[in-house]
Amino acid sequence: MYVLALVTQKGGSGKSTLAVGVAVAAMGNGERVAIVEADAQGTISKWKERRGHPYPRVVRISDPAAIGGALVSLEAEGTWLTVIDTAATNNALAMLAIAKADLCLIPVRPSLADIEAVIPTLIAIRRLNRRFAFVLNQTPPRGCRLSEAATSLNSLGVLALPYVGQRNDHQDALGAGLGVTELAEEGRASEEVRELWRWVLKKLVEGSLDHESHAKTAPC
Ligand SMILES: Nc1ncnc2c1ncn2[C@@H]1O[C@H](COP(=O)(O)OP(=O)(O)OP(=O)(O)O)[C@@H](O)[C@H]1O
Ligand SMILES: [Mg+2]
Numbered sequence: 001m002y003v004l005a006l007v008t009q010k011g012g013s014g015k016s017t018l019a020v021g022v023a024v025a026a027m028g029n030g031e032r033v034a035i036v037e038a039d040a041q042g043t044i045s046k047w048k049e050r051r052g053h054p055y056p057r058v059v060r061i062s063d064p065a066a067i068g069g070a071l072v073s074l075e076a077e078g079t080w081l082t083v084i085d086t087a088a089t090n091n092a093l094a095m096l097a098i099a100k101a102d103l104c105l106i107p108v109r110p111s112l113a114d115i116e117a118v119i120p121t122l123i124a125i126r127r128l129n130r131r132f133a134f135v136l137n138q139t140p141p142r143g144c145r146l147s148e149a150a151t152s153l154n155s156l157g158v159l160a161l162p163y164v165g166q167r168n169d170h171q172d173a174l175g176a177g178l179g180v181t182e183l184a185e186e187g188r189a190s191e192e193v194r195e196l197w198r199w200v201l202k203k204l205v206e207g208s209l210d211h212e213s214h215a216k217t218a219p220c
Contacts, residue, residue: 024179
């Protein structure tokens with residue numbers, strides 16, 4: 001079973017949105033996918049209540065000690081991918097999620113404050129010797145800020161592709177209990193999340209993220 005953790009202490013960066021988007025995109029070939037919600041806010045549980053569909057399975061965790069057991073049970077049930085959504089605030093749970101992850105995905109909005117805020121998460125990931133990638137989220141169509149953000153993140157580690165644009169479909173999908181790829185299959189948001197999932201899957205399957213860099217820049 002692959003384990004993907006969405007982590008960053010910066011609130012509102014898109015951890016839950018991308019956890020849902022990627023989990024549903026990953027079900028595209030009929031694979032068994034689960035989301036472990038390690039966030040008392042309950043964004044994913046509330047989304048699941050609106051969903052009215054058994055998959056992806058959602059398991060809510062509040063006790064850090066329960067993460068390991070939850071993952072063992074999910075694997076025993078035949079789960080292929082578990083996505084862990086973490087809280088901005090609960091350090092102990094986030095640390096355990098990082099420790100259990102095959103890959104940590106760090107959503108970052110293209111602003112200096114957001115980029116600076118990834119540092120504690122990055123230190124924790126490095127201390128635990130886990131693999132990670134940034135994903136630029138809620139991006140504007142183009143501009144200097146975007147290319148500067150990409151350059152900064154590339155200097156800190158690997159930046160996933162594509163960037164995920166600021167699009168209403170993400171908010172509408174969360175509200176409707178859907179993945180963005182279910183809400184508007186042919187939409188740009190859907191395309192980006194499907195492509196992001198393909199990027200993530202490749203990294204999960206391949207292993208090493210070393211020596212990668214993406215110099216994609218938007219014209220200023
Ligand atoms: N690409 C996007 N386009 C438009 N809206 C987005 C996008 N990504 C996230 N959002 C919106 O931004 C808000 C914050 O996103 P989300 O709840 O996923 O962040 P989070 O990192 O999980 O926050 P928290 O740290 O509070 O758990 C939500 O209203 C969500 O719908
Ligand atoms: Mg969240």
